[in-house]
Amino acid sequence: MSETEGFFACPICKSKLANFSCESCKICFPKKVVPSFICREMYPSEQSYEDAMRVIDFWGNGWKKRLKESDHGFVYDLDTKELEAYADHELAWCHSNKSLMGLEFPAQKISGLSVLNIGCGCGTEAVILARAGALCLAMDITEPAANATDLLLRKMGGGFGMQGDARFIPLQSESVDIVYSSGVLHHSSDIPKSISEIHRVLKPGGVAYIMLYATWSITFLQEKFWHRAGEAAWNTEGRKNPCTTTYSVHECKNLFSEFEIISISQRNASLKNLYKIGRYMPTCFDKYLDGLGANLNIVVKKSNNS
Numbered sequence: 001m002s003e004t005e006g007f008f009a010c011p012i013c014k015s016k017l018a019n020f021s022c023e024s025c026k027i028c029f030p031k032k033v034v035p036s037f038i039c040r041e042m043y044p045s046e047q048s049y050e051d052a053m054r055v056i057d058f059w060g061n062g063w064k065k066r067l068k069e070s071d072h073g074f075v076y077d078l079d080t081k082e083l084e085a086y087a088d089h090e091l092a093w094c095h096s097n098k099s100l101m102g103l104e105f106p107a108q109k110i111s112g113l114s115v116l117n118i119g120c121g122c123g124t125e126a127v128i129l130a131r132a133g134a135l136c137l138a139m140d141i142t143e144p145a146a147n148a149t150d151l152l153l154r155k156m157g158g159g160f161g162m163q164g165d166a167r168f169i170p171l172q173s174e175s176v177d178i179v180y181s182s183g184v185l186h187h188s189s190d191i192p193k194s195i196s197e198i199h200r201v202l203k204p205g206g207v208a209y210i211m212l213y214a215t216w217s218i219t220f221l222q223e224k225f226w227h228r229a230g231e232a233a234w235n236t237e238g239r240k241n242p243c244t245t246t247y248s249v250h251e252c253k254n255l256f257s258e259f260e261i262i263s264i265s266q267r268n269a270s271l272k273n274l275y276k277i278g279r280y281m282p283t284c285f286d287k288y289l290d291g292l293g294a295n296l297n298i299v300v301k302k303s304n305n306s
Contacts, residue, residue, distance in 0.1 A: 008162075009172040025041065038052070051189060051242065052141075059141060062239075063142050080156060083127055091131075098268060100182045100295070100297045105209050107132045113178055114177050115134045116176045116198075117181070118139055119185070120149040123138065136159030138153060140164075141164065141165055146161040169197040169200070173201060174202065178206060178209070181198075181211070182211040191245065195255055196258070199259065203302070209297075211297050212298065219294035252298055259303075266295070
C-alpha cells in the first residue's frame with residue numbers, strides 16, 4: 001500500500017479503502033493527478049449535489065485564473081531549494097501580518113506530525129508545513145488547486161494532494177495530528193458538519209487551527225452596509241461566490257463545542273480597508289484595531305478521552 005492510500009477512507013461510510021475503492025458503497029474513486037473524492041452518492045439530494053457543483057465550478061475556475069497570475073504562477077517552476085526559501089519568506093510574511101499561520105500555529109514544533117490542510121488553494125501554506133517537517137495532507141474541493149499543491153508537495157517530499165469536500169473528509173478516523181484551515185470553512189454551506197468531520201479525523205489530543213471571517217469587523221460590516229459582494233477577485237465569466245458566512249466569537253464557541261477551546265483571537269484590521277477612503281488612511285493606528293479585524297483565529301483541541 002502506498003503512503004498516500006494508507007490514510008484514506010470512504011467519505012460516505014468512513015470504511016477503509018482498497019485501491020481507492022469502497023467495497024461497502026460499491027464506489028471506485030478516480031485518481032488522475034490526485035485522487036478525487038467527490039461523487040453524487042455523498043449528497044442527500046439532487047439539489048445539494050448541484051449546490052456542491054456550483055461551489056466547485058466557482059472556485060475551480062477562480063483557481064484556474066489565479067494560478068496563471070504573476071503572484072502564483074512562478075512558484076510551480078521553482079526547484080526544491082528555491083521552494084524552501086519561498087516557504088521561509090512566506091512564513092515571515094505570515095508573522096508580520098498576524099495571520100493564523102504566523103501567530104497561533106506552532107510551525108517550529110510540527111516535524112514528524114501529520115497535518116490535514118483543508119482548502120489548500122495554491123499550496124503556499126502546504127509548502128510551509130512541508131518545510132517545517134510535517135507530512136501535509138492537502139485537500140481542496142477543486143481539482144486545479146489540489147493538483148497544483150500536490151506538485152509542490154512532491155517536490156518538497158512532504159505530503160500529497162487530494163480533491164475532497166470538508167463535509168465528507170476522505171480520511172480514516174483519528175488519523176491526523178493537526179488540522180489547519182485558514183479562510184476556507186466559512187464558504188461551507190454546512191459548517192457544523194465540516195467541524196464534526198474535523199473532530200472525527202483528529203487523533204485524541206489533536207489540535208485544529210481554523211480561521212473564519214468575523215461578522216463584527218471593518219470589512220464585513222461595510223459589505224453589509226454597502227451591499228457589496230466579497231471575493232470579487234475570484235469571479236470568472238459571470239460566476240458569483242455561492243456562499244460566504246461570517247461569525248461572531250459567541251457563534252464560534254458554539255460551533256466548536258465538541259472541542260476544548262484554547263483561544264479565539266480577532267485580527268487583521270486596518271483603516272486601509274475602509275471603502276473609498278481607505279487609500280488615504282494612515283496605518284499607525286491599526287495595531288489598536290484588532291477587535292475589528294476580519295479574521296477570527298481559532299485554536300481548539302480534541303479531548304484525549306474522545
